[in-house]
Amino acid sequence: MKNFIYETPTKVYFGKDEELKVGKIIREFNPKKVLIHYGGKSAKASGLLDKVKKCLEEENIAYVELGGVVANPQLSLVRKGIEFCQNEGVDFVLAVGGGSVLDSSKAIANGVANPDIDVWDICLGKFTPVKTLKKGAVLTLSAAGSEMSNSCVISNEETGEKRGYGCSANRMDFAIMNPELTYTVSPYQTACGAVDIAMHTIERYLCTGEDTYLTDAIAEAVIKSVIKAGNDCLANPEDYEARANMMWASSLAHNGLTGCGRDFMLVVHQMEHEVSGMYPEVAHGAGLAALWCSWARYVYTANIPRWTQYAHNVWNIDIDFEHPEKTIEKAINMQEEYYASIGMPTNLKQLGVTEDSLEKLALDCSRNKTRSLIGYKPLAYEDILEVYKMAYNA
Amino acid sequence: MKNFIYETPTKVYFGKDEELKVGKIIREFNPKKVLIHYGGKSAKASGLLDKVKKCLEEENIAYVELGGVVANPQLSLVRKGIEFCQNEGVDFVLAVGGGSVLDSSKAIANGVANPDIDVWDICLGKFTPVKTLKKGAVLTLSAAGSEMSNSCVISNEETGEKRGYGCSANRMDFAIMNPELTYTVSPYQTACGAVDIAMHTIERYLCTGEDTYLTDAIAEAVIKSVIKAGNDCLANPEDYEARANMMWASSLAHNGLTGCGRDFMLVVHQMEHEVSGMYPEVAHGAGLAALWCSWARYVYTANIPRWTQYAHNVWNIDIDFEHPEKTIEKAINMQEEYYASIGMPTNLKQLGVTEDSLEKLALDCSRNKTRSLIGYKPLAYEDILEVYKMAYNA
Numbered sequence: 012m013k014n015f016i017y018e019t020p021t022k023v024y025f026g027k028d029e030e031l032k033v034g035k036i037i038r039e040f041n042p043k044k045v046l047i048h049y050g051g052k053s054a055k056a057s058g059l060l061d062k063v064k065k066c067l068e069e070e071n072i073a074y075v076e077l078g079g080v081v082a083n084p085q086l087s088l089v090r091k092g093i094e095f096c097q098n099e100g101v102d103f104v105l106a107v108g109g110g111s112v113l114d115s116s117k118a119i120a121n122g123v124a125n126p127d128i129d130v131w132d133i134c135l136g137k138f139t140p141v142k143t144l145k146k147g148a149v150l151t152l153s154a155a156g157s158e159m160s161n162s163c164v165i166s167n168e169e170t171g172e173k174r175g176y177g178c179s180a181n182r183m184d185f186a187i188m189n190p191e192l193t194y195t196v197s198p199y200q201t202a203c204g205a206v207d208i209a210m211h212t213i214e215r216y217l218c219t220g221e222d223t224y225l226t227d228a229i230a231e232a233v234i235k236s237v238i239k240a241g242n243d244c245l246a247n248p249e250d251y252e253a254r255a256n257m258m259w260a261s262s263l264a265h266n267g268l269t270g271c272g273r274d275f276m277l278v279v280h281q282m283e284h285e286v287s288g289m290y291p292e293v294a295h296g297a298g299l300a301a302l303w304c305s306w307a308r309y310v311y312t313a314n315i316p317r318w319t320q321y322a323h324n325v326w327n328i329d330i331d332f333e334h335p336e337k338t339i340e341k342a343i344n345m346q347e348e349y350y351a352s353i354g355m356p357t358n359l360k361q362l363g364v365t366e367d368s369l370e371k372l373a374l375d376c377s378r379n380k381t382r383s384l385i386g387y388k389p390l391a392y393e394d395i396l397e398v399y400k401m402a403y404n405a
Numbered sequence: 406m407k408n409f410i411y412e413t414p415t416k417v418y419f420g421k422d423e424e425l426k427v428g429k430i431i432r433e434f435n436p437k438k439v440l441i442h443y444g445g446k447s448a449k450a451s452g453l454l455d456k457v458k459k460c461l462e463e464e465n466i467a468y469v470e471l472g473g474v475v476a477n478p479q480l481s482l483v484r485k486g487i488e489f490c491q492n493e494g495v496d497f498v499l500a501v502g503g504g505s506v507l508d509s510s511k512a513i514a515n516g517v518a519n520p521d522i523d524v525w526d527i528c529l530g531k532f533t534p535v536k537t538l539k540k541g542a543v544l545t546l547s548a549a550g551s552e553m554s555n556s557c558v559i560s561n562e563e564t565g566e567k568r569g570y571g572c573s574a575n576r577m578d579f580a581i582m583n584p585e586l587t588y589t590v591s592p593y594q595t596a597c598g599a600v601d602i603a604m605h606t607i608e609r610y611l612c613t614g615e616d617t618y619l620t621d622a623i624a625e626a627v628i629k630s631v632i633k634a635g636n637d638c639l640a641n642p643e644d645y646e647a648r649a650n651m652m653w654a655s656s657l658a659h660n661g662l663t664g665c666g667r668d669f670m671l672v673v674h675q676m677e678h679e680v681s682g683m684y685p686e687v688a689h690g691a692g693l694a695a696l697w698c699s700w701a702r703y704v705y706t707a708n709i710p711r712w713t714q715y716a717h718n719v720w721n722i723d724i725d726f727e728h729p730e731k732t733i734e735k736a737i738n739m740q741e742e743y744y745a746s747i748g749m750p751t752n753l754k755q756l757g758v759t760e761d762s763l764e765k766l767a768l769d770c771s772r773n774k775t776r777s778l779i780g781y782k783p784l785a786y787e788d789i790l791e792v793y794k795m796a797y798n799a
Contacts, residue, residue, distance in 0.1 A: 012646055
């Protein structure tokens with residue numbers, strides 16, 4: 012087991028009606044002025060935004076609003092939000108929405124607290140913020156895990172770059188999670204969420220590291236639970252228990268727990284960021300599903316025992332000790348079938364990616380051939396290109 | 406799934422040599438003066454105490470020391486520590502030791518920060534502290550989980566009462582966990598630790614609550630991992646990986662994770678506190694082992710499906726659907742055999758408890774017949790007495 016730091020300061024308020032506490036919770040921070048940051052029409056149409064505003068008003072908390080966050084949240088809105096907060100004297104950011112809204116809120120909070128730094132340099136990892144504004148979230152989507160993660164992913168629509176960075180400043184001070192708020196999430200987005208949650212866990216599970224059987228067993232628990240919860244949510248969108256297990260899985264998958272003692276690089280996430288960076292209409296979870304199986308088939312031979320464990324413990328496949336690769340291939344096929352069964356793509360064509368873009372994707376992902384993606388099998392530019400090609404032709 | 410609040414602010418530094426960071430970590434809090442609080446000779450003899458002091462000196466951090474914490478930490482030393490801190494102007498408490506040292510440190514920190522309140526009233530739950538001193542721990546024992554828990558248990562040696570209370574103020578700001586520091590823990594104490602960790606999880610698992618399959622699967626992961634790790638630690642006390650998995654399990658078992666969405670009352674813990682309150686030489690883990698099987702046999706009929714799940718998922722027992730009670734009894738027997746195999750008692754006689762004390766234990770545990778212990782089968786005075794009798798005669 013490798014040394015690790017585990018830090019999950021986010022206080023979680025989980026369950027029915029918990030969003031009604033938001034005023035009292037923010038009151039504890041005694042903010043001067045709150046930015047309520049949100050996405051499109053759903054937060055308004057559902058009445059959630061009005062409910063949140065009412066809670067703040069009851070506590071006499073001043074606030075301003077900024078909506079308009081889109082999937083793959085954009086740098087331009089982050090910049091606008093920073094300027095808006097500076098002009099308004101905002102010292103607390105409240106995200107009301109899913110992972111994109113939360114990430115946009117994190118970037119704004121970091122930008123406001125570090126006025127001498129260009130916020131895109133923070134996204135590029137050139138500067139790691141220590142200072143940030145206090146911030147919290149009312150979550151409406153089980154997927155990205157941003158509510159407890161130290162991660163923030165922003166897209167620069169001018170350059171087509173999508174960049175994620177991790178740091179302590181990115182942790183939310185609190186997260187309110189009422190599973191009922193996810194009842195209206197569409198089947199497609201629900202499936203994307205299930206993929207994203209599963210992948211946050213699987214990617215850590217299949218990163219390098221040994222002798223982490225407690226972490227492994229927890230990861231297996233999260234993966235199996237989200238597969239069950241995902242199916243149940245799709246079968247009945249108002250199944251509270253399914254929505255609840257899925258929502259809690261989204262947080263645990265990405266708050267650090269499922270990787271304790273292991274190395275950490277979300278390789279398929281890195282490859283997917285290029286895809287949805289170039290094709291902003293691609294949902295992140297769908298991009299992950301389209302890439303994962305090809306990546307798996309390309310890399311699994313680098314650590315047969317680990318992948319065999321995955322096949323056995325996650326997919327309950329009896330191990331063929333003479334030909335463990337058959338066991339592994341079965342597992343990859345089962346995961347592929349699962350993705351297809353919940354309406355997810357299993358190749359890049361289904362996402363509208365064109366063949367002539369594969370080289371640029373690989374170039375960008377390898378930062379112009381200057382970095383490899385680390386795992387049991389490190390992936391340099393040529394490997395990354397090969398995986399994109401496999402995922403295109405799958 | 407019930408609503409819940411999840412709060413684990415403790416920052417964990419886990420792994421080899423992490424204790425060497427203690428000076429730099431405490432420096433971030435900028436304390437005026439630190440109390441180094443510890444137990445008996447082992448922290449001194451091992452050189453750990455000197456190492457910690459050197460790290461503080463390198464950061465020019467002023468400190469004073471107070472040793473002498475015993476198993477089942479005593480109120481008298483807590484009072485002494487509070488007075489000492491007040492006289493010395495201490496504003497940070499560093500615990501160096503196991504759960505008893507950590508609990509004593511928490512009680513001191515709460516006492517110093519609330520000078521108008523009698524610290525025993527805090528232990529009795531009459532006053533819930535909000536203010537507390539900043540505090541951290543260098544952990545040397547995998548057992549109580551105090552390093553991440555909101556729990557603190559203190560014994561009043563004048564009255565024979567042992568009382569635990571939970572509150573946010575009890576959370577450590579940081580915990581340093583180097584599994585190597587547990588190499589010298591005796592086989593008996595190692596086994597006690599394994600029992601305590603398993604029981605923190607099992608008790609939550611067998612408390613009331615439904616539709617928590619993610620939490621359940623995580624709990625099963627912790628229980629199975631600690632059984633494996635416990636065995637491996639006993640087979641080879643310097644097995645780093647076993648010590649590491651056990652140490653991490655101790656934190657996760659009791660930081661709240663294994664009970665999310667379920668009710669929370671550690672029933673057997675409550676019953677054990679009376680035993681080691683009356684018999685201070687009884688190690689907490691040993692007391693739990695002596696009680697658990699009798700408790701299990703007394704209560705399991707109140708929720709056959711839940712206990713069947715436990716038998717199947719933890720002990721891999723095929724379910725006898727016609728006679729599920731047989732499945733459950735097998736599981737209880739297996740756990741009893743496991744406890745015996747690691748040198749733990751499975752009845753109260755083995756701990757030196759005398760038959761004439763059982764009524765007083767039951768009276769104290771039921772707070773003179775004014776409370777029941779809550780679970781699938783609530784336990785009033787008569788039930789508690791019956792379980793003590795069963796555990797005596799087991």
